[in-house]
Amino acid sequence: MHDPSTQPIIFTEKLSKVYPVPIKEPGLKGTIDHFFRRKYRHIEAVKQVSFQIQPGEFVGFLGPNGAGKTTTLKMLTGLIHPSEGRVEVAGYLPYRREPRFLEKITLVMGQKQQLLWDLPALDSLRINGAVYGIGDRECQRRIDELTEMLSLSGKLNQPVRKLSLGERMKVELMAALLHQPQVLFLDEPTLGLDVNAQVSVRQFLKEYNELTGATILLTSHYMADITALCDRVIVIYSGQLIYDGSLEGLVENFAPYREVQLELTYPIENIEKFKERLAMYGEIESLEGQSIRLLVFRENLTKTVSKIISELDILDLTVTDPPIEETIARVFQAGTIDGSILKTSE
Numbered sequence: 001m002h003d004p005s006t007q008p009i010i011f012t013e014k015l016s017k018v019y020p021v022p023i024k025e026p027g028l029k030g031t032i033d034h035f036f037r038r039k040y041r042h043i044e045a046v047k048q049v050s051f052q053i054q055p056g057e058f059v060g061f062l063g064p065n066g067a068g069k070t071t072t073l074k075m076l077t078g079l080i081h082p083s084e085g086r087v088e089v090a091g092y093l094p095y096r097r098e099p100r101f102l103e104k105i106t107l108v109m110g111q112k113q114q115l116l117w118d119l120p121a122l123d124s125l126r127i128n129g130a131v132y133g134i135g136d137r138e139c140q141r142r143i144d145e146l147t148e149m150l151s152l153s154g155k156l157n158q159p160v161r162k163l164s165l166g167e168r169m170k171v172e173l174m175a176a177l178l179h180q181p182q183v184l185f186l187d188e189p190t191l192g193l194d195v196n197a198q199v200s201v202r203q204f205l206k207e208y209n210e211l212t213g214a215t216i217l218l219t220s221h222y223m224a225d226i227t228a229l230c231d232r233v234i235v236i237y238s239g240q241l242i243y244d245g246s247l248e249g250l251v252e253n254f255a256p257y258r259e260v261q262l263e264l265t266y267p268i269e270n271i272e273k274f275k276e277r278l279a280m281y282g283e284i285e286s287l288e289g290q291s292i293r294l295l296v297f298r299e300n301l302t303k304t305v306s307k308i309i310s311e312l313d314i315l316d317l318t319v320t321d322p323p324i325e326e327t328i329a330r331v332f333q334a335g336t337i338d339g340s341i342l343k344t345s346e
């Protein structure tokens, strides 16, 4: 879907957001002082973030809790004003919240719902259709199309409260897509869903992106969402963009270690002593029976593998990249790899 010759549909340059937070000393004196002379401290939630996204791209937006993802999404959708920097989406300045702009975008937040709890889902959808000025017939056509894609037939006449969490999320998506936006901002759309519901929401998003060419920026704590959907990821840490590139690139460049799995030919007698021996090769991830998983620094890999082969009785040995979740978790924990801040891929 991604054509590099086109203009970016999402553009940010040195985008920053500072939240002023009032400070109040404890006690009565603090309350009185606070009333007359408000003091503030400043939280730099987003710092000089620059990126461009082309029409049709499906981009993962990653970062640990409090990294600044939601704040960035709020600036991209115009819910809050940037403190500094430039932002443009679909050719509009989001903070102006022009009706034409709002027709082009949608924001879905996993934790917040817009459906009316006691009404049948269909009524909520029709209300949404009316808000966007979609004619009854066209609205019904779009509802039918999305019902089919999301396998929701027979569910829309039930009150929203009777739907399962997964079904509710699907109807939320329907409501958010009824006006056929070009740009979708999805903040944790699979949060709390069971595995089956996650898979079906994921499949829908993939199909929707391929079918309509909509641009999607997705945040998710589930790496399975990201690996299944996003060729490109943008990572922010502590408000700063620390990586923008392919998912494979993130793992290749920034996982400093690889995983070595061993199967011994003999049972281990003294586990504690054996662990001491293994620690000379790398970090022990797991040790179960005769199976061992070690993390070995990439630069020591060849030397370490040949040492293991010559010094231990091995039935089997395989070397793989550690699971993507672990790499990301390490990046998030430290924000740095090998003590150096992560770089963008460009």
Ligand SMILES: Nc1ncnc2c1ncn2[C@@H]1O[C@H](COP(=O)(O)OP(=O)(O)OP(=O)(O)O)[C@@H](O)[C@H]1O
Pocket: 019, 020, 021, 043, 044, 045, 063, 064, 065, 066, 067, 068, 069, 070, 071, 072
């Ligand atoms: N309205 C606000 N006023 C003051 N500080 C805020 C406000 N909203 C967010 N923050 C702070 O800004 C920083 C970034 O928050 P943000 O919600 O954007 O992060 P996030 O990456 O979306 O996190 P999570 O994954 O937990 O949702 C955090 O330190 C947060 O406490």
